[in-house]
Amino acid sequence: MRTALILLLLLGVAAIPGSLIPQRTQNPMAVREYFANDPTLASWFDRFSLFDVYGSPWFSAIYILLFISLIGCVLPRSLEHLKLARALPPITPKNLNRMEFYRSWPGVGGEYDAGKSWLKKNRFRIREFDGALSAEKGYLRETGNLLFHLSLILILIGVSLGALFGMKGEAIVNVGERFVNIPTSYDSLSYGKLFTDRSLPSFSIKVTDFVGKYNLITNAPEDYTLRVETVREQNATRENHIIKVNSPLSFGSTNVYLQANGYSPVVTVRDSKGQVVMQGPVPFLPQDANLTSIGAIKVPDSIPQLGFVATFLPTAARDKVRGGISAFPEALDPKLLFSIWKGDLGLDRGVPQSVYRIDTSKMQKIGLHSLQVGQTFTFAEGSITFDGVTPWVNLQIVRDPGKIYALVGGIVAILGLLASLFTRRRRIWIRVNESGVVEVAGLAKNGAPGLENEISSLVGLLERVER
Amino acid sequence: MTHSSWAYTSNYLIYSSMAVYTLAFFAHAYETAWAVRSPESQAPAGGLLAKTFDFARTEKVARIATSFMILGTLLLFAGVVARGISAGRVPWGNMYEFSITGALAFCGAYLFALRKYDLRWLGLIVSIAVLLTLGTAITVLYRPSAPLVPALKSTWLVIHVSAAIISGGVFLLANVIAAAYLYLDAMEQRGERSAWAKRLPSLEVLDQLSYRLVAFVFPLWTFAVIAGAIWAEHAWGRYWGWDPKETWAFITWVGYAAYLHARVTVGWRGRKAAWLCLLAGSTFLFNYVYVNVWGTGKHTYSGL
Numbered sequence: 001m002r003t004a005l006i007l008l009l010l011l012g013v014a015a016i017p018g019s020l021i022p023q024r025t026q027n028p029m030a031v032r033e034y035f036a037n038d039p040t041l042a043s044w045f046d047r048f049s050l051f052d053v054y055g056s057p058w059f060s061a062i063y064i065l066l067f068i069s070l071i072g073c074v075l076p077r078s079l080e081h082l083k084l085a086r087a088l089p090p091i092t093p094k095n096l097n098r099m100e101f102y103r104s105w106p107g108v109g110g111e112y113d114a115g116k117s118w119l120k121k122n123r124f125r126i127r128e129f130d131g132a133l134s135a136e137k138g139y140l141r142e143t144g145n146l147l148f149h150l151s152l153i154l155i156l157i158g159v160s161l162g163a164l165f166g167m168k169g170e171a172i173v174n175v176g177e178r179f180v181n182i183p184t185s186y187d188s189l190s191y192g193k194l195f196t197d198r199s200l201p202s203f204s205i206k207v208t209d210f211v212g213k214y215n216l217i218t219n220a221p222e223d224y225t226l227r228v229e230t231v232r233e234q235n236a237t238r239e240n241h242i243i244k245v246n247s248p249l250s251f252g253s254t255n256v257y258l259q260a261n262g263y264s265p266v267v268t269v270r271d272s273k274g275q276v277v278m279q280g281p282v283p284f285l286p287q288d289a290n291l292t293s294i295g296a297i298k299v300p301d302s303i304p305q306l307g308f309v310a311t312f313l314p315t316a317a318r319d320k321v322r323g324g325i326s327a328f329p330e331a332l333d334p335k336l337l338f339s340i341w342k343g344d345l346g347l348d349r350g351v352p353q354s355v356y357r358i359d360t361s362k363m364q365k366i367g368l369h370s371l372q373v374g375q376t377f378t379f380a381e382g383s384i385t386f387d388g389v390t391p392w393v394n395l396q397i398v399r400d401p402g403k404i405y406a407l408v409g410g411i412v413a414i415l416g417l418l419a420s421l422f423t424r425r426r427r428i429w430i431r432v433n434e435s436g437v438v439e440v441a442g443l444a445k446n447g448a449p450g451l452e453n454e455i456s457s458l459v460g461l462l463e464r465v466e467r
Numbered sequence: 468m469t470h471s472s473w474a475y476t477s478n479y480l481i482y483s484s485m486a487v488y489t490l491a492f493f494a495h496a497y498e499t500a501w502a503v504r505s506p507e508s509q510a511p512a513g514g515l516l517a518k519t520f521d522f523a524r525t526e527k528v529a530r531i532a533t534s535f536m537i538l539g540t541l542l543l544f545a546g547v548v549a550r551g552i553s554a555g556r557v558p559w560g561n562m563y564e565f566s567i568t569g570a571l572a573f574c575g576a577y578l579f580a581l582r583k584y585d586l587r588w589l590g591l592i593v594s595i596a597v598l599l600t601l602g603t604a605i606t607v608l609y610r611p612s613a614p615l616v617p618a619l620k621s622t623w624l625v626i627h628v629s630a631a632i633i634s635g636g637v638f639l640l641a642n643v644i645a646a647a648y649l650y651l652d653a654m655e656q657r658g659e660r661s662a663w664a665k666r667l668p669s670l671e672v673l674d675q676l677s678y679r680l681v682a683f684v685f686p687l688w689t690f691a692v693i694a695g696a697i698w699a700e701h702a703w704g705r706y707w708g709w710d711p712k713e714t715w716a717f718i719t720w721v722g723y724a725a726y727l728h729a730r731v732t733v734g735w736r737g738r739k740a741a742w743l744c745l746l747a748g749s750t751f752l753f754n755y756v757y758v759n760v761w762g763t764g765k766h767t768y769s770g771l
């Protein structure tokens with residue numbers, strides 16, 4: 001018992017560092033910053049898994065030990081409690097006057113039966129032996145308590161199932177594009193230990209429209225509505241759906257969430273001969289609440305290779321310090337600012353690159369310009385046209401087959417808690433001896449309150465019994 | 468009325484409730500101060516007569532104080548409702564709104580417990596705590612009334628946040644009582660209670676009371692955490708992600724579970740139990756203040 005209590009507290013304490021130090025799973029950028037600012041400290045932190053607290057060996061060790069001790073204690077108790085399901089209370093002790101609540105008075109006869117029927121009516125379990133009555137109530141307390149602890153085990157099972165058989169991925173999709181649920185469509189994808197490619201359900205989602213509504217005074221978002229057209233299986237019919245922030249789209253146990261949104265400027269790049277070398281929307285990464293976005297337009301197919309390090313402003317404005325910024329999240333007055341680079345984009349070096357940045361170490365800057373929709377800028381190596389802008393959405397696709405167990409566990413936990421915290425377990429005894437003296441006594445387990453009133457009302461009733 | 472006039476009305480109501488709580492505070496302070504003087508000027512320890520006399524004098528002030536508390540809470544309630552109407556939603560969208568609703572829950576918990584237990588002595592602490600909360604809310608945390616960001620538009624906002632706020636109010640009340648326990652206990656260790664503290668309940672009563680409050684809301688807090696998980700599943704695609712807010716909710720839950728265990732199965736009472744109660748309660752406060760204001764993560768709705 002003491003071990004469990006200590007482990008429980010330890011688990012609480014162990015959870016603390018993860019809330020104070022950035023975690024890889026939640027905020028990888030902040031972790032990288034840590035490494036950049038203080039490499040020695042960061043590498044020490046890393047040695048103790050402080051950037052992955054909740055997946056670390058020591059955190060896992062604590063909760064596994066806790067649950068082992070929980071199982072070791074709760075299972076035997078549950079079996080015992082099952083055996084007790086129909087059991088009767090122990091027989092009446094000899095010396096009732098030692099009990100917490102005790103009354104005795106010379107009776108007139110009939111008290112015993114009146115008491116018995118009162119206890120029956122109040123659903124006490126009753127055992128009679130040798131002219132004395134022993135009654136008990138409140139078994140629900142132990143039942144609830146056991147249910148509560150068992151449900152914690154169920155929740156853990158649900159969490160483990162999710163970790164083993166689940167998957168989670170993200171994909172950025174421009175409005176107008178179709179997402180097909182195969183591994184290569186994802187920007188990031190992680191599987192549970194027992195999940196394979198073939199477990200990915202087959203469906204496709206075409207993003208037909210996305211509308212973000214913003215408050216005109218505070219610029220805060222008020223509503224995001226994403227319209228999609230889905231095909232559930234091969235050769236199935238098309239269906240139209242709406243996805244909102246709080247209402248995902250489900251394909252069986254796989255859910256699709258609207259997670260983030262931004263803009264993709266649509267551009268056409270031509271080489272010096274006027275040949276189109278790149279055309280289409282390029283997703284940019286929002287930097288602030290007004291969706292000032294940064295991005296990289298990479299043109300590996302031109303000779304020399306071209307790159308545009310760009311900023312996109314949905315509603316262009318100027319700031320004294322920051323220069324070009326966006327003043328409103330909707331694309332009211334879009335503007336594309338960029339610097340032009342030529343040289344080697346470094347795409348075939350095999351090192352993964354961010355799609356939002358260009359490694360300009362092997363490139364040379366050849367110009368700086370800004371465009372509004374419809375405008376073209378021509379330079380020695382070619383030209384760039386800003387054709388328009390289309391929104392993108394970040395779809396998060398999650399499969400968690402364990403969540404239903406965790407949910408059931410959660411509900412049972414609450415019900416069990418209510419039963420165990422609000423049920424009072426108590427015993428009441430009645431004995432009438434040969435000389436007709438009535439004795440009534442009671443005992444409350446864990447000093448639960450309220451027995452005094454119960455005994456008083458029983459005694460009051462019995463004292464009014466007439467011959 | 469237009470939305471902005473509802474917002475003004477709400478602000479006036481909150482200011483009025485603060486004025487009334489201030490009156491309640493002075494009435495409670497007066498009552499306490501009065502009780503100090505009289506028994507000591509009487510013969511030692513008073514006898515029955517002196518006690519009755521003493522109580523009769525403060526009784527009236529105490530009643531006035533409680534009436535002020537009730538009136539203040541009604542005004543606060545109206546202020547919170549008006550705030551909700553002005554924004555066209557439940558008033559739980561940013562930290563200012565959490566604070567005024569939390570203060571309401573705290574006072575509500577106090578008045579509710581007052582019906583069953585003689586807790587009038589707590590009024591002094593409750594009124595000052597509420598004044599501080601409302602004062603901070605309206606000066607530092609205030610934000611104009613506005614619609615919710617999309618992630619908050621959900622029935623789960625109503626369910627999860629109301630459960631959390633009510634639990635918070637009751638946890639804080641339990642904390643205040645545990646703190647009072649420790650204070651009075653220290654006083655008794657040094658000798659007798661001072662005269663003014665003689666009217667306060669015995670240590671056993673305080674000990675029981677803070678336990679009852681915790682046992683009463685622990686299931687509600689469990690529910691709040693689970694409702695939060697369900698909502699997180701709807702909004703973010705995972706029911707648990709060890710976001711700082713979630714982590715601290717879990718820590719609070721573990722803290723109070725440990726407290727209940729310590730009492731029920733290990734048999735802790737009194738001082739040790741009170742310290743544990745305070746520890747668990749401070750994790751709740753930490754979550755509210757630190758994670759909302761300085762924390763990162765998905766729960767950044769404070770509007771600061």
Ligand code: HEM
Pocket residue numbers: 001004005008066068069070071073074142145149152417420421682720721724727728731732
């Ligand atoms: C090995 C681990 C554990 C053991 C052996 C254990 C055992 C017990 C026992 C004997 C009780 C007393 C019930 C009664 O008769 O009133 C109890 C109550 C309780 N336990 Fe546990 N427990 C364990 C783990 C946990 C965990 C992990 C939690 C949750 C974080 C938890 C939460 C509770 C709660 C809330 C109560 C109700 C307290 C009350 O009845 O007032 N327990 N536990």
